[in-house]
Amino acid sequence: MVPPLVADIDGTLTRPDKSIDLRVLDPIRTWEAPVVIATGKAFPYPVALCEFLGIEIAVIAENGGVVFLEAADEVAYNGDPEGAAAVAAEYREAGHELGWGAVDPVNRWRETEVAVSRDQPLEPLVEIAERHGLAVVDTGYAYHVKSPAVDKSRGLEAVAGLLGHEPSEFAAVGDSENDAELFERAGRSFAVANADGAARAAADTVTDGSFADGFLEALERLHPSA
Ligand SMILES: O=C(O)COP(=O)(O)O
Numbered sequence: 001m002v003p004p005l006v007a008d009i010d011g012t013l014t015r016p017d018k019s020i021d022l023r024v025l026d027p028i029r030t031w032e033a034p035v036v037i038a039t040g041k042a043f044p045y046p047v048a049l050c051e052f053l054g055i056e057i058a059v060i061a062e063n064g065g066v067v068f069l070e071a072a073d074e075v076a077y078n079g080d081p082e083g084a085a086a087v088a089a090e091y092r093e094a095g096h097e098l099g100w101g102a103v104d105p106v107n108r109w110r111e112t113e114v115a116v117s118r119d120q121p122l123e124p125l126v127e128i129a130e131r132h133g134l135a136v137v138d139t140g141y142a143y144h145v146k147s148p149a150v151d152k153s154r155g156l157e158a159v160a161g162l163l164g165h166e167p168s169e170f171a172a173v174g175d176s177e178n179d180a181e182l183f184e185r186a187g188r189s190f191a192v193a194n195a196d197g198a199a200r201a202a203a204d205t206v207t208d209g210s211f212a213d214g215f216l217e218a219l220e221r222l223h224p225s226a
């Protein structure tokens, strides 16, 4: 039996420059079980990815802050958006920026947390977040200011139920500390070789390959092709 899959985006389906590695498209599209896209990115990004892949929209966005299954026709929100906005305001008042420019496509459609560019100072961000009861997660692509109660594993619990599966039936593939809880919750977990220490420690298996090579290797182990 092919297990349902939960796949991270950045660092897992991508090349090092953050572009999608095109080799992952058909294997996801033809996977013979549900595929959930689980990401720290804002809601529209994984929705668009599912759309362009031609698969049912099943997404965990904003590190679990937003969960959506197309067939269920309802969005579930978790987290502390007011707290995250207050942290962002205080961080700016202290003279720092979120770091994505005036249009800020990274946060523009973000509804439950705030993402800060990694070229901005981390220490004051952590200090302000902690005062607001929030945590900062470093994905290797951004610092995410989020509720400590929200993570991708909570998202998996919600979306798995809607899909009629147990979270433990899923296989998860990811690369960073925002995947660690997900790896603990899924039945099988793979960190790609470029993964950070937290993801590697939480995963059952670390692949030999990096980035999409690692993702494709995980799929091959889950469902050997001939
Ligand atoms: O948005 C990020 O910082 C990372 O996104 P990811 O969870 O898809 O790797």
Ligand SMILES: [Mg+2]
Pocket: 008, 009, 010, 011, 012, 139, 174, 175, 176
């Ligand atoms: Mg990632």
